Amino acid sequence: MKKRPNVPGQKAGHPGFTRIKPKMVDRIVEQTFTHCPDCHHRLSAVQEIVEHIQEDIIPAQPQVTCFKKERRYCTHCQKLLTAPYACEEIPHGNLGPNVLIQAVILKYHHGLPFNKIKELFESLCHFQVSQGALAQALQRISEWLQVEQAQILKAVRASPHLHMDETGWKVSGTNHWLWACVNERLAYYQIAQSRGAKIPKSILPKDYSGILVTDFYSAYNRLPGRKQKCLVHLMREMHQLYLKDQSDSFLEHHKTLKRIIADALRLKEARSQMALLVYERRIKRLKTRLFLWSCREYRNKHLKRLAGRFLTHWLHLLTFLEHPEISFNNNLAERMIRRHVILRNRSFQNRSQKGAAAHQTLMSLLHTAQLQNKNPLTFLKKAYLKHRQGYSFPILRIASIG
Numbered sequence: 037m038k039k040r041p042n043v044p045g046q047k048a049g050h051p052g053f054t055r056i057k058p059k060m061v062d063r064i065v066e067q068t069f070t071h072c073p074d075c076h077h078r079l080s081a082v083q084e085i086v087e088h089i090q091e092d093i094i095p096a097q098p099q100v101t102c103f104k105k106e107r108r109y110c111t112h113c114q115k116l117l118t119a120p121y122a123c124e125e126i127p128h129g130n131l132g133p134n135v136l137i138q139a140v141i142l143k144y145h146h147g148l149p150f151n152k153i154k155e156l157f158e159s160l161c162h163f164q165v166s167q168g169a170l171a172q173a174l175q176r177i178s179e180w181l182q183v184e185q186a187q188i189l190k191a192v193r194a195s196p197h198l199h200m201d202e203t204g205w206k207v208s209g210t211n212h213w214l215w216a217c218v219n220e221r222l223a224y225y226q227i228a229q230s231r232g233a234k235i236p237k238s239i240l241p242k243d244y245s246g247i248l249v250t251d252f253y254s255a256y257n258r259l260p261g262r263k264q265k266c267l268v269h270l271m272r273e274m275h276q277l278y279l280k281d282q283s284d285s286f287l288e289h290h291k292t293l294k295r296i297i298a299d300a301l302r303l304k305e306a307r308s309q310m311a312l313l314v315y316e317r318r319i320k321r322l323k324t325r326l327f328l329w330s331c332r333e334y335r336n337k338h339l340k341r342l343a344g345r346f347l348t349h350w351l352h353l354l355t356f357l358e359h360p361e362i363s364f365n366n367n368l369a370e371r372m373i374r375r376h377v378i379l380r381n382r383s384f385q386n387r388s389q390k391g392a393a394a395h396q397t398l399m400s401l402l403h404t405a406q407l408q409n410k411n412p413l414t415f416l417k418k419a420y421l422k423h424r425q426g427y428s429f430p431i432l433r434i435a436s437i438g
Contacts (some may be wrong), residue, residue: 057089094162099134121267122424129424131173133298135163139170140177144398145412147379171391180392181416185397187430188404191225192217192382193240197247197362200236200256203377206385207392214396215239216373221434223403226229227392233258246357249366263352266366267297270353277338286336289329293342296325300354307360319357326350370372370401408434
């Protein structure tokens with residue numbers, strides 16, 4: 037049996053960690069006794085008080101609110117008027133904003149299906165609601181919040197750099213694709229039946245001049261703007277070919293290519309330590325080395341494949357060296373899209389086009405709020421109440437990354 041390489045837990049002598057003691061006590065329970073529980077002999081006076089702090093949650097109870105609005109007649113306008121909506125009143129809605137937005141968080145952030153949300157409301161809050169009512173309510177919420185999603189799309193189109201990726205999705209059992217267009221402050225998603233270039237083209241403006249960080253999928257090659265291809269995808273493919281081919285010719289040229297990429301990554305880290313002219317000269321030298329490696333004639337089929345890919349994209353492999361805010365990988369888009377993959381593995385994705393529209397709208401708003409350190413529950417509740425009560429302008433104030 038192999039010995040465990042690392043002993044779990046803190047090192048010996050390290051101070052222990054425990055739960056922080058609450059500053060406020062809401063309830064005090066005093067336990068007193070006068071006789072010994074073993075021999076039943078009478079005890080002395082109190083010698084000491086031992087305190088034990090315990091934290092717990094209180095099961096919630098549903099709150100039923102009746103909004104009574106006055107109606108009065110205006111002699112000047114000659115019409116009957118009704119008092120305005122209360123701050124947390126949803127016009128013509130039977131479910132309040134707290135339960136609705138909490139359902140959004142449970143569905144799209146925690147990844148719970150509607151049957152689990154229904155059970156949670158019943159067991160923890162004693163609140164009765166059907167799965168169908170929750171599904172239809174979330175679809176209606178997404179329709180009212182489309183003005184906020186449009187605000188995100190506007191900021192995405194003005195952003196100087198974006199990460200894009202896509203993954204498989206199903207709507208009513210039919211193959212679709214979920215497209216992600218994100219950066220450090222924005223997240224925009226779109227579900228479409230096509231995987232063609234027309235979908236990302238519809239997201240970006242025709243005159244987009246920013247930088248796109250993507251993988252090597254051909255649909256991204258037709259998009260406007262400068263490109264940065266994900267070097268992690270490239271290095272992963274190089275490693276897979278290395279495992280397949282151990283011939284001398286492949287190993288020699290593979291080593292040269294790895295050195296070029298490693299030099300580029302080291303140059304990025306050392307940018308702040310060298311003069312600008314020296315840095316630009318080294319970028320030019322790296323581009324020349326990469327171009328010369330791609331232009332050689334190779335007999336090995338794996339080297340031919342790599343050379344063809346490098347020759348096609350060599351202008352888009354070292355963009356990150358010229359722009360310090362650009363990453364050499366597409367990990368951001370993959371991390372943001374992984375949340376949808378988890379939902380995909382736990383559910384049937386979407387059962388209708390309305391469900392797909394709700395998914396892309398609510399996930400765009402939820403993830404954008406998280407990226408901008410906003411409380412999603414507070415923001416979604418405020419936005420939904422505003423638009424439901426007739427406010428037509430977006431309340432989301434975001435600026436693209438400068």
